[in-house]
Amino acid sequence: MLPGMTLPGFVSSADLAIAISIAALSVSALRSGRRPRRMRSWLFFALASLTLVAQSALGTQGETLADASALFELLTLALFAIGFVLLYGADREQLRSIETRAELDETTGLLNRQAFRELVAAQLRRPNRGPCALAVVDLDGFKAVNDSRGHPAGDEVLGLVATAIRANLRAEDLASRYGGDEFVVYLADCPVDSALRIMERIRAVVAAVTAASGSTVTASVGLALSTDGVLDLDDLVDTADRALLSVKRSGKDQLLLADTV
Numbered sequence: 041m042l043p044g045m046t047l048p049g050f051v052s053s054a055d056l057a058i059a060i061s062i063a064a065l066s067v068s069a070l071r072s073g074r075r076p077r078r079m080r081s082w083l084f085f086a087l088a089s090l091t092l093v094a095q096s097a098l099g100t101q102g103e104t105l106a107d108a109s110a111l112f113e114l115l116t117l118a119l120f121a122i123g124f125v126l127l128y129g130a131d132r133e134q135l136r137s138i139e140t141r142a143e144l145d146e147t148t149g150l151l152n153r154q155a156f157r158e159l160v161a162a163q164l165r166r167p168n169r170g171p172c173a174l175a176v177v178d179l180d181g182f183k184a185v186n187d188s189r190g191h192p193a194g195d196e197v198l199g200l201v202a203t204a205i206r207a208n209l210r211a212e213d214l215a216s217r218y219g220g221d222e223f224v225v226y227l228a229d230c231p232v233d234s235a236l237r238i239m240e241r242i243r244a245v246v247a248a249v250t251a252a253s254g255s256t257v258t259a260s261v262g263l264a265l266s267t268d269g270v271l272d273l274d275d276l277v278d279t280a281d282r283a284l285l286s287v288k289r290s291g292k293d294q295l296l297l298a299d300t301v
Contacts, residue, residue: 147199151214153218173227175225178222180292180293203249225239264279
């Protein structure tokens with residue numbers, strides 16, 4: 041504290057300095073526009089800096105305006121509290137967004153392999169679950185598209201296939217780009233006739249949308265059905281893979297149902 045300065049005057053000067061600093065930071069953050077999720081919190085911080093200035097000014101007027109000063113103090117604290125709550129919420133939202141992006145395949149927007157395996161494993165552990173099906177989908181002619189038209193065209197085909205898969209799944213189903221041009225689809229609580237109908241529809245849509253884009257790509261599918269006994273994802277994938285291999289050897293562009301697992 042400077043010589044000759046009273047304690048209330050010092051406190052008032054300190055409040056004013058803090059208010060100016062907060063206002064400067066708030067204006068800088070609002071003008072930058074780099075963190076739109078945090079805009080609302082900085083607006084509250086800016087308002088809090090104004091009420092802090094008012095509180096500082098009223099605090100120097102003695103007891104006559106003490107009630108008004110106390111009111112602005114409460115308002116300042118409330119605005120700061122709201123700002124920090126919004127700031128925390130924005131950070132949590134950003135973390136959730138990062139986590140979501142980490143679970144998705146960048147090219148197709150479907151689940152990546154790890155996220156798919158974790159979610160399906162959780163589904164298989166559910167008590168009293170019904171029959172489920174797992175399909176391994178491999179694209180016929182995809183390598184030719186990459187070789188003749190380049191990887192951007194290949195990525196476009198992958199995106200179209202992913203769209204065809206998503207459009208034909210139910211809310212409880214899961215789909216993943218498992219690697220390269222291979223996709224895996226998990227159909228929860230799905231009897232065999234429904235699983236066959238869904239996967240045949242996906243095959244037809246894949247052929248149609250890729251042909252419309254100028255590519256000749258079809259889908260070979262191996263389908264494995266689990267009743268209530270098998271709880272291991274790898275068993276389902278291996279069984280569907282064997283069915284897919286048989287399709288590939290017998291001419292491709294077909295769906296084959298493996299023996300029940």
